[in-house]
Amino acid sequence: MQVYGDDSYQPEKDKNRAKKMYSLPLWTCIVLFLVGSLGLDIVASLIVSPIVSAIHPITGVKGSEEYTQQTIINSAWINFFAYLVIGGILVAIVLIVDWGGLKKRVHSLGNYRFYLTVFFSFIGLMSLSYLWAIIEQVIITAGHIQQETNSNQAIIIKMFQYAPAPLIIEAVFFAPISEELTYRLGLFEAVRRYSRVWAYVVVCLAFGLIHVFSSLIIDWQKMAALSQQSAEYLALQNDIYNELLAFPTYAIAGGVLAFAYEKEDNIFASLFVHMANNILAMVQISASLAELNSSSSSAAMVSFLSKLLIRS
Secondary structure: OOOOOOOOOOOHHHHHHHHHHOOOOHHHHHHHHHHHHHHHHHHHHHHHHHHHHHHOOOOOOOOOHHHHHHHHHHHHHHHHHHHHHHHHHHHHHHHHHOHHHHHHHHHHHHOHHHHHHHHHHHHHHHHHHHHHHHHHHHHHHHHOOOOOOOHHHHHHHHHHHHOHHHHHHHHHHHHHHHHHHHHHHHHHHHHHOOOHHHHHHHHHHHHHHHHHHHHHHHHHHHHHOOOOOOHHHHHHHHHHHHHHHHHHHHHHHHHHHHHHHHHHOOHHHHHHHHHHHHHHHHHHHHHHHHOHHHOHHHHHHHHHHHHHOOOO
16 A cells, blocks of 8 residues: 655656646746736737837728728738737746646657647537538527627628738737647646646636627627617627627537647647638638629638637
């Protein structure tokens, strides 16, 4: 019989497993999450936005097409540089704190099993997203909800039309790097030290909320000042329904990406799945937008594919 205590025997396999799972200090995980989740808005609003606005001031009349286009272009560049700055900070933290662990994970990229995990995680993400899209259509039909593109997706589509270059680079590189370091290596890894189940629950909820929360709050605030019978109130209520229906798409992505990360104990696994997903979405959004005026089904496809684009 073996008695476990402070100085007790621990099987070598268990020691190695614990060392593998927790090579990154807990405080680093917490810092990664806080910097990535809070720092993005701070950098975007306080640093990048004033600079971009000064370089490219909006001159169009508010409400005009020119004004909308200029605003979207500026927003695309603000997101681009905000993700670049935050991503750079997060990468620097990991390089400084866990250079040895990062090198080991880079070396593991030569293992074919790593790519099998990436492939099947990607297929799983596509399958679950498509399954939810079917369920979503059933709910919309049964609830007599007017289907609309949620705010995050609508912004993505507009950016693709007016400022494709910064959006594509951000969506394929900067956003996946920032979000994987924030939510998988940061939040998920920190909570997993205490509970694996709660780690999945928390990361799914957090990843879903960051994509819809701000829009929900804005809509609820507007509704509070309106009559429940007014057309604007009903329109905002419909918007909220669409935001809530978009939530599971992002929550599913948060869970699948966490699975890829945990399966290989390698942030590159979830990063590659995230990047592949966004590449596919960008390519197909581009193709669908080209046919948007010729088919209503193309509009529906653009809406669906924009949901697959995982960025906040």
